[in-house]
Amino acid sequence: MTTGSSAAPSIEDRWLRLEPTKIGWLGMEWARFEREIRMAFDEGIERGVLDRRYEFLFEDDAGLPQGTAKGGVDAFHRLVDAGCLAVVGANYTDSAIALTEHANAAQVPLVSMCGTDQFHGEYCFRMGNGDVGGDPALMVNWLKRNGHRRVAVVLPWSPISEEYVRFFHQECRRLGISIAAIEKITNATTTDQLAEKFAVLRDANADALVWLGYGGLVVSGAVRAALENIDWDPPRIMTTAFMQYIWGFEQLEGWVGIDQWCPENPRMHRFHERFVARYGEDPWMWPNAIPGLAYDMAAAVVEALHRAPVLTGPGVKVGLERIRFMPAVTGGPNTHIAGGPHDHQLFKGDWLHFGRVRDGKLEFEGLFTPSDDY
Template sequence: MTTSIEDRWLRLEPIRIGWLGMEWQRFKREIQMAFDEGIERGLLDRRYEFLFEDNAGLPQGTAKGGIDAFNRLVDAGCLAVVGANYTDSAMALAEHANARKVPLISMCGTDAFHGEYCFRLGNGDVGGDPALMVNWLKREGHRRVAVVMPWSPISPEYVRFFHQECRRLGISVAAVESITNKTTTDELAEKFALLRDAKADALAWLGYGGLVVNGTVRAALEKIDWDPPRIMTTAFMQYIWGFEQLEGWVGIDQWCPENPRMHRFHERFVARYGEDPWMWPNAIPGLAYDMAATTVEALHRATVLTGQGVKEGIERIRFMPAVTGGPNTHIAGGPFDHQLFKGDWLHFGRVRDGKLEFAGLFEPTDDY
C-alpha cells in the first residue's frame, strides 16, 4: 500500500517551539500566522506544535519560576524558546539557555542578556533608547532636561547611556529624581514639582512603565498642572494597556506607517482572521509576528533540527525584511552578532487626543 504525501507529513513528529511569558496568549494569532505562512511558502517540511509557559519569572514572579518554566519547555523537546521578554527575566535565564544549548529569543533590551544561545529582537534597547531621546531633545531645541528614573535592574545601564549621550550632544541634566514601582500619585507629584522647579526645558522618563500603566504618571502631572515637553523610553509602548495614560508623551516606538511591510502584515492578518490585531495600530502585533517569522527562517536554515542547529540557522539570517520599525528595518545575525534588528528599528511615536501617531524616524544632528 502506498503512503500519501499527507500521511507521511502527519507521521513526522512536529517541530516544537516554546513560548515563555503570559503575553503570548494574547498574540497567539500573530505567531501562528507566521508559522502557517512558513508552511504555505514551503519553508517548513514538518508540522509545528506550540508549547506555552505563562510564568517567565521576574519581575512579576521569581527567577526560579522562570528557570523552571524554561527547563520544562526544553525537556518537552522545544528546539527554541521565544520570550522572557522582560529584561529581568531574560537576565536570569541567559546562563540556562547557554547551558541547555537551546536558543532563547527575547525582546528584552539589555546588553546583560548575551551568550551563545541568547538572541535579541528588542522591543527597545537600553543604549539605543537614551541615544534617540537625547537626539530628540537636541533637535527640538531643549537644552536642559529633568529626569525621572524608575528603579529597576537596568537603571544603571539606562543612566550611563543617557548621561553619555547628553555629554556628547551638549544637553544639561537639570535634576534627577528616583522612584520605585510603589511610588504613589502624591509622592510622584512631589517629585515632579521638584523637577519643574529646576527650570528644565523638558522632562525625560528613563525606565520601565509600570506607573504609566496604572495611571499614576498622568494623575501626578495633572495634580501639579504641569504639561512639559516630554519623552519616554520604549516604556512608551505600554500604550497597549491604554493610550489615555500616555497623553502628551513622545516616546521610542516601533510602529511606523512608512513601513510597507507593516501594512501588508495588517492586510494579511485581517484576511486570515477577519478583524484587526489587538488595539491596532500599535507595534506589538508586528513584533510578535517578526519574532515568530525569524524562528521560521532559522528552522529553514538550520543545519540540523537541534538547538545548536537552530542557533546556527539564526546566525545565518541576512537582510530579512521586518514588519517592525521603519522601512529600512531588517533582521540579520552572525556567530558574534545576536542583536538581530538592524536599520531604523527604533523611532518616535506620540499619543495625542487618545491616539497613537507616528512622530518621525531618527534624524542625525549636526554634531557628527
C-alpha cells in the same frame, strides 16, 4: 503464492510520518498572540520554507517580575526537556536576565524581546521591544534636534535602571545636553510624592522632562495627575514604556516616546491585512507594535529552521546567525532582521523611532534623524 504490492507513500503520508518540530513559548502573553505566531509558521509551510510539521509547547510562568526566578527557570527546562529546538519568550528584562546562563548551558536558543545588554551569550537572541542603549540615544537625539539643552530626568527603579542612566549620560555628554536634576522613584511612589518630585524638577529650570524607565505609573494615571497637580506641562519624552499607550492614550497625553509601530512601513499594513483575512478581526492591541513583533519573532524562528544545518538546538542557533536582510513587520520601512556568530541583536535599521500622543490619539513623530553633531 502471489505477493501483493502497496503504493509508494504520498508526499502527504511522508509529511505526516515526520516528527513535528517542537518550539517552546515562555510567558503568559503568548496566549494572546498565539494567532500571530501560528500565522507565521503556517505561512512558512504554505511558502515551502518549512518542510515538516510544527508543534507549539506553552509555559505561562516566565518567572520574574510576576513570579520567581526559579519558576521561570523550571518552565524553561520543562520546554527543553520536552524536546523544543528553540524557546521564544522570557520577554521581561527580569525574566530574561535570570535565564541567560540556563539558555547558554542548555544549548537551546532563547529569543526574547527584552532590551537589556545583560541578556547575552551563545544562545541568547534579542528582538527587542526597545533597547537600553537605543532608547536613550534616540531620546537625546530628539532633545538636541528640538532645541532642548537642559533636561530634568525621572528615573523609575528597575533591573535596567543603571544601564539606562549610563547610556543616557553617555549620549548627553556626546551631544552637549545638560542634566539639571534627577529624581528617583519606585512603583510604590504615590501621586502626591510624584508631584513633589516633579516640583523639584520643574524648579531646576529644565526646558524638557525625560522619563527614563518602565511606565507603570504612567499607565496608572499617576504621572498625568501629578503634572496637573503642579500645573506643569513641559516638553517631554520617554523610553519604549511609551508603547503602553494602548492601555490609555489619555494617560500619555503630551508625551513623545520611542515606538515601533510605523505607518510608513508597508509590511506592517500587509501583515494586518493578512491577519484580518485569516482570522476575520484585528489583532489584539491593534494598532500597536506588539502583534507585529510577535509575528516577527515567530517568522525569524521559521527562517532559522529553514537555514539550520541540522535540527538541533545548536543547529537552530546557526540558523538564526545565518539570517540576513529578512524584511520585518516591526519598526520603520528599513527595518530588517539579521544575525551573525557574535551578533545576536537581530533587529537592524530603523527599528526604533518616535511617536507622540496628542489630543488622545497616536501620531507618528518621525524616524531617527542624525543631528549636525554626527
